[in-house]
Amino acid sequence: MAIEAWFMDSSEEDVKKPHRLDPNQSVSLEELKALGVFSWKLNADIYENDPELEKIRKEQGYSFMDTITIHRDTLPDYEAKLKVLYSEHLHLDDEIRYILDGRAYFDVRDKQERWIRILLTKGDLITLPAGIYHRFTPDETEYTKAMRLFVGEPVWKAYNRPADEFEIRQKYLSSLQGS
Ligand code: KMT
Numbered sequence: 001m002a003i004e005a006w007f008m009d010s011s012e013e014d015v016k017k018p019h020r021l022d023p024n025q026s027v028s029l030e031e032l033k034a035l036g037v038f039s040w041k042l043n044a045d046i047y048e049n050d051p052e053l054e055k056i057r058k059e060q061g062y063s064f065m066d067t068i069t070i071h072r073d074t075l076p077d078y079e080a081k082l083k084v085l086y087s088e089h090l091h092l093d094d095e096i097r098y099i100l101d102g103r104a105y106f107d108v109r110d111k112q113e114r115w116i117r118i119l120l121t122k123g124d125l126i127t128l129p130a131g132i133y134h135r136f137t138p139d140e141t142e143y144t145k146a147m148r149l150f151v152g153e154p155v156w157k158a159y160n161r162p163a164d165e166f167e168i169r170q171k172y173l174s175s176l177q178g179s
């Protein structure tokens with residue numbers, strides 16, 4: 001199964017809940033691609049020795065990788081970190097995550113500034129383009145193990161919105177025109 005995405009409601013409920021509209025309004029993979037968001041489905045059971053993952057890493061130049069487990073027992077300062085990750089931000093480089101276990105949400109802004117919620121489950125590899133506003137939260141299961149990939153030396157720095165002065169932001173916005 002491919003990743004599932006939907007437009008979010010604007011309720012103040014717990015952010016770990018799905019926040020679907022009623023009726024649900026789903027977002028297709030094509031719509032995500034038009035925003036520069038790409039995904040693959042892999043077999044996470046063999047991630048340590050997976051030719052398919054190797055191929056993607058080679059093609060995309062993802063030289064760096066590490067793993068992170070987002071759970072209150074494994075991540076120091078769990079609550080504070082979640083707050084940071086759920087603050088709307090952008091990066092100067094692509095954000096590439098491969099879900100090895102568990103599940104989580106990435107929210108991205110569409111062209112009309114609506115929030116799209118993307119559910120990632122085991123085996124999903126996603127790339128968010130540099131300059132896109134986004135945020136991250138665990139879902140109600142509160143457990144995700146993810147691989148972080150990067151082209152070259154990783155830079156984790158996040159710039160909270162507003163960060164429109166960055167060239168990469170302007171470049172990203174131009175890439176949306178006409179699509
Ligand atoms: C980010 O910058 O949004 C993140 O690193 C998300 C958490 S890693 C699964």
Ligand code: NI
Nearest residue numbers: 091095134158
């Ligand atoms: Ni991010």
